Amino acid sequence: xxxxxxxxxxxxxxxxxxxxxxxxxxxxxxxxxxxxxxxxxxxxxxxxxxxxxxxxxxxxxxxxxxxxxxxxxxxxxxxxxxxxxxxxxxxxxxxxxxxxxxxxxxxxxxxxxxxxxxxxxxxxxxxxxxxxxxxxxxxxxxxxxxxxxxxxxxxxxxxxxxxxxxxxxxxxxxxxxxxxxxxxxxxxxxxxxxxxxxxxxxxxxxxxxxxxxxxxxxxxxxxxxxxxxxxxxxxxxxxxxxxxxxxxxxxxxxxxxxxxxxxxxxxxxxxxxxxxxxxxxxxxxxxxxxxxxxxxxxxxxxxxxxxxxxxxxxxxxxxxxxxxxxxxxxxxxxxxxxxxxxxxxxxxxxxxxxxxxxxxxxxxxxxxxxxxxxxxxxxxxxxxxxxxxxxxxxxx
Amino acid sequence: xxxxxxxxxxxxxxxxxxxxxxxxxxxxxxxxxxxxxxxxxxxxxxxxxxxxxxxxxxxxxxxxxxxxxxxxxxxxxxxxxxxxxxxxxxxxxxxxxxxxxxxxxxxxxxxxxxxxxxxxxxxxxxxxxxxxxxxxxxxxxxxxxxxxxxxxxxxxxxxxxxxxxxxxxxxxxxxxxxxxxxxxxxxxxxxxxxxxxxxxxxxxxxxxxxxxxxxxxxxxxxxxxxxxxxxxxxxxxxxxxxxxxxxxxxxxxxxxxxxx
Numbered sequence: 001x002x003x004x005x006x007x008x009x010x011x012x013x014x015x016x017x018x019x020x021x022x023x024x025x026x027x028x029x030x031x032x033x034x035x036x037x038x039x040x041x042x043x044x045x046x047x048x049x050x051x052x053x054x055x056x057x058x059x060x061x062x063x064x065x066x067x068x069x070x071x072x073x074x075x076x077x078x079x080x081x082x083x084x085x086x087x088x089x090x091x092x093x094x095x096x097x098x099x100x101x102x103x104x105x106x107x108x109x110x111x112x113x114x115x116x117x118x119x120x121x122x123x124x125x126x127x128x129x130x131x132x133x134x135x136x137x138x139x140x141x142x143x144x145x146x147x148x149x150x151x152x153x154x155x156x157x158x159x160x161x162x163x164x165x166x167x168x169x170x171x172x173x174x175x176x177x178x179x180x181x182x183x184x185x186x187x188x189x190x191x192x193x194x195x196x197x198x199x200x201x202x203x204x205x206x207x208x209x210x211x212x213x214x215x216x217x218x219x220x221x222x223x224x225x226x227x228x229x230x231x232x233x234x235x236x237x238x239x240x241x242x243x244x245x246x247x248x249x250x251x252x253x254x255x256x257x258x259x260x261x262x263x264x265x266x267x268x269x270x271x272x273x274x275x276x277x278x279x280x281x282x283x284x285x286x287x288x289x290x291x292x293x294x295x296x297x298x299x300x301x302x303x304x305x306x307x308x309x310x311x312x313x314x315x316x317x318x319x320x321x322x323x324x325x326x327x328x329x330x331x332x333x334x335x336x337x338x339x340x341x342x343x344x345x346x347x348x349x350x351x352x353x354x355x356x357x358x359x360x361x362x363x364x365x366x367x368x369x370x371x372x373x374x375x376x377x378x379x380x381x382x383x384x385x386x387x388x389x390x391x392x393x394x395x396x
Numbered sequence: 397x398x399x400x401x402x403x404x405x406x407x408x409x410x411x412x413x414x415x416x417x418x419x420x421x422x423x424x425x426x427x428x429x430x431x432x433x434x435x436x437x438x439x440x441x442x443x444x445x446x447x448x449x450x451x452x453x454x455x456x457x458x459x460x461x462x463x464x465x466x467x468x469x470x471x472x473x474x475x476x477x478x479x480x481x482x483x484x485x486x487x488x489x490x491x492x493x494x495x496x497x498x499x500x501x502x503x504x505x506x507x508x509x510x511x512x513x514x515x516x517x518x519x520x521x522x523x524x525x526x527x528x529x530x531x532x533x534x535x536x537x538x539x540x541x542x543x544x545x546x547x548x549x550x551x552x553x554x555x556x557x558x559x560x561x562x563x564x565x566x567x568x569x570x571x572x573x574x575x576x577x578x579x580x581x582x583x584x585x586x587x588x589x590x591x592x593x594x595x596x597x598x599x600x601x602x603x604x605x606x607x608x609x610x611x612x613x614x615x616x617x618x619x620x621x622x623x624x625x626x627x628x629x630x631x632x633x634x635x636x637x638x639x640x641x642x643x644x645x646x647x648x649x650x651x652x653x654x655x656x
Contacts, residue, residue, distance in 0.1 A: 027485045068654075095654065097654075099645075111509040113510075149649060149650045203649070208498075256515070256517055258515075284515060286518045286520070292521065294518060327522045328525050329525035329526075331481075331525060356483060359456070360482055393483070395482035395485065
């Protein structure tokens with residue numbers, strides 16, 4: 001699959017060079033990151049992790065901008081975990097822009113959602129499970145996507161012909177289950193990764209409100225795990241991908257300095273039907289203490305009807321966070337917060353800060369702590385993975 | 397109830413100013429004429445280089461591209477695409493400004509593929525760490541201010557009207573602005589901004605004026621000096637183009653998401 005995209009993208013790039021008036025645009029970054037954990041892992045994994053990362057992007061426009069090719073790739077070389085050393089085609093698509101509509105063919109990343117601490121509705125792309133602990137990094141998803149923007153809203157239709165399996169940290173990696181996850185996944189559908197998935201989303205701005213309703217029918221991006229044990233293989237977790245129908249809602253209402261946010265999903269699978277939601281707000285205090293700094297207060301509540309912390313740890317949890325934007329020439333920013341489990345004593349903390357060094361260089365520091373989760377909570381597997389990460393990137 | 401009182405007092409104020417104050421009347425007439433001469437440009441695009449200079453003389457450069465669409469009887473629409481610094485390359489900002497109700501603003505973050513709706517109440521906050529606030533860069537609309545004509549002055553031997561402007565917007569960072577307007581061409585030459593404590597905060601000067609389509613003046617260089625911080629920001633506009641055929645469709649959410 002990857003090879004196919006690379007060849008296809010190379011082909012179009014060469015073809016584009018021969019076309020007249022092609023506008024070429026590139027961007028990206030290369031970086032180095034160092035992650036220090038608070039001691040060895042639960043199975044004796046290393047405490048320090050060094051990695052190199054790059055994300056180049058190239059785009060061509062032709063036909064006076066009505067056709068475009070975009071390719072972006074992700075590469076990481078990691079000192080600790082072979083599984084974290086990986087390459088992915090994040091984007092490689094042809095875009096055609098019509099009169100009030102557009103068509104995308106190829107791999108792309110699509111984000112759905114409004115809340116900050118959990119992305120419930122976001123279903124198109126598979127999570128890149130070896131990148132950040134926040135699950136915000138996604139793998140490129142092959143698709144044919146058509147959308148039109150009219151007075152009645154923005155309608156997007158997706159045909160997703162190929163499913164991407166989630167990647168997981170390897171035996172030497174951190175932030176992973178106690179038992180390693182196997183490479184050979186099992187599917188509910190006999191078509192396996194070739195199950196044809198479909199999705200649709202309607203978005204509209206009505207005054208101070210932005211709302212979206214979406215429908216997804218296809219392979220659940222989040223696997224169940226089946227325990228597989230044998231004398232040769234030991235114990236391992238085999239991902240099991242079920243079929244799912246998801247009805248999603250996203251809403252954001254701006255009321256002065258406060259943004260009210262809501263995401264809700266209703267999911268129907270062969271084994272269960274359930275409802276989950278995130279409700280929250282972001283209130284911003286502009287120019288605090290007579291300075292140029294803005295302070296944002298974030299508050300979100302997570303609910304999952306199943307109330308099973310092995311499936312979704314965020315079933316009755318509260319997120320309290322703050323974002324301090326310095327509004328200075330280096331765009332210095334600090335974001336931090338706690339996610340507190342309202343049922344048990346578990347809590348996690350994260351803090352991220354970044355600032356620009358020059359117009360090319362940027363440094364960021366991130367810290368994550370996991371504490372007091374009982375073994376019945378899936379987050380307990382990260383309990384020994386408290387870490388701090390420093391990353392330096394060169395953007396171009 | 398509160399709204400009614402506000403509305404009522406608002407009406408009384410406007411009524412009072414119009415009826416009794418010739419200085420307010422003259423100030424409004426000057427600004428209306430300036431606005432009349434600058435209407436009908438339809439759409440434009442330009443590239444912008446921002447040079448931030450702090451009090452130690454250190455320079456930082458920002459590069460952006462701006463597309464604008466004139467909207468009759470309301471604020472304009474604009475799409476701003478960031479090119480430099482490189483970590484925000486591809487970030488795009490879509491704004492529908494309005495005369496009296498709050499602006500609608502969205503930010504597209506390419507690294508997250510995410511469009512975020514943002515509050516427009518922070519108009520007084522700095523734009524990208526510069527000495528320009530969002531408010532300073534918003535489209536000029538007559539109805540956004542009350543006016544008072546202060547008298548005449550001269551800049552470089554040219555005759556100026558001096559008009560004081562009082563922002564109606566309650567979250568404005570200024571109590572008042574004093575504008576020098578060229579009597580011949582009805583274009584802004586200089587603005588003094590007074591902060592919420594009514595102390596002189598900034599001075600904006602417009603330079604290198606050039607005429608487009610035979611009648612629309614655009615300053616290709618703007619200098620904003622912050623008197624309190626000792627820092628300044630210079631804007632250099634390049635490649636101004638008018639009537640490039642932009643329409644409402646070029647300021648949509650779809651366009652924001654694919655802006656490059």
